[in-house]
Amino acid sequence: MSQIYGKVALIGLGLIAGSMAHAMRAAGLVGHIAGHAKSAESRDVALQLFCDSVAVTAAEAVRDADLIVLAVPVGAMGAIAAEIAPHLKPGAVVTDVGSVKGAVVEAVAPHIPAGVHFIPGHPLAGTEYSGPRSGFATLFQNRWWLLTPLPESDAAAIAQLRALLEGIGANVDEMDVAHHDLVLAVVSHVPHAIAYTMVGVADHMRRVSQSEVIKYSASGFRDFTRIAASDPVMWRDVFLTNKDAVLDILGRFTEELFVLQRAIRMEDGEHLHAYFTKTRAIRRGIIEAGQDTAAPDFGRGAEPTKGS
Template identity: 60%
Template sequence: MTDGHFDKIALIGIGLIGSSIARAVKLKGLAKSVIISSRSRETLDRARALDLGTDYVLDAGEAVEDADLVIVSVPVGASGKVAEAIAPHLKPGAIVTDVGSTKGSVVAQMLPHIPKGVHFIPGHPLAGTEHSGPDAGFAELFQGRWCILTPVHGTDKEAKRRLAAFWEALGSKVDEMDMEHHDKVLAIVSHLPHIIAYNIVGTADDLETVTESEVIKYSASGFRDFTRLAASDPTMWRDVCLHNKDAILEMLARFSEDLAYLQRAIRWGDGEKLFDLFTRTRAIRRSIIDAGQDTSAPNFGRPVPDEKA
């Protein structure tokens, strides 16, 4: 079998991530058959209408029969139930992976169910948009993005190599780290930003002195940037908060502490402290652009509105 290719891939869950994998697999011809499973008949019908795979089944257990690669793309809170459902149907030698944003919890939920002889290799592609569902996916989603594998003790090297080759075939760069470290890194680069974004949008929505229509009208002056993250899938993010609690609470405590310091500088008119912070944060933006992880175009390259918008 060529690198990154599998005879039969089963996709459990066909939202933004699952459907993007499906599209990329099809585009690049990475599998002979792609079985798609969703517990929602409506979602499954939509996946079929979009022609995302070769077979469509409601039952996850049925989907993984004979599959060489099983990719679980569901909200992390549902990982345990999925593992339990698919376990009796997994083929010896199959690779089971997931795409969840928290890894410690996913391993704790899934690993106990995985039969001997099946390779369970947790993964997390750091890619997404604020949209969700099977219509939101696109084949290029993983291009130039990182996928982090967090193998458990005793993982088969060849299975790991084959999974990494699959993600590379999708355009990803692959990294490896232990699950505890993953959960800390993600708490700061992803979970905290989403929580903060949800929070500030909530704060703005609750004001009595400023109307919601004013917030919307004048949002281009900064606020709108936060509304993108705050439009992400609520179920997914509820589960992330519940399943990476410790790391998130630690980052939240640090953030609040720093904010109190900044608030004090504002209250006491300490311009130097403010200027120092506002200067060093610029360098990080530059590094992110240099690393190819964001565009240097102003305003993220958003289109200029029409003259008579």
């Protein structure tokens, strides 16, 4: 593939930035990859693994960059935008990879100078690991990357960014900022809140030992711990910055749970059976859409799984 951007600046050097760098380099999509992170150790690792240069300040890293990727926690985006704003090249594209879009737009957009294109984005990809060593080139393969362009966003700049993201394997969709935050509250933020809570409950149970919780986790609990193992700073910021949508969906969840709880208490077998039958249809849809495999145990069986 031919080069899409000359110099790219990655601000924040964690899982997403590292994976982008590996993937952009593998596909030959960019000329020079500069990086900045607050931590000197992260900068050293990034320089060894995937950056052509690293800078001690974000301002220095973005100099002459054609594409700037803000890959820091959502709560840190505003300060970074303020710092880099005076150093952005006219015509440059600024994007971000935050899990919440309304709060990022609010914090970043006011700092972006005229002539620079800000196109907020969000890759739906990740693992339970974080840091500059955790990235890998195939993270975005066949994963969705949502862009939430602003009314004033330039069509050519959007097309160029799409080309880069598709070049590293992602499927790109565009949607409105507020709709993004509601959809993500449903499919990601509230499921994470619930998973964290269930892991917390298990942790408190004194009559059930932690070793039992761990040994017998394959019976359902394991899937909760997986999503509850993500980066704590990232998730703190998600809940603080997508508060309204999260509280809305959490309220609906609690109501729905109380109805199920009442059916259990009243021993209403018909209600339970009808409810559990309905949820199967959504699961079938996910397999048909290719967003999961129906293989038993999802390939986990390939790993040794003998417990202690």
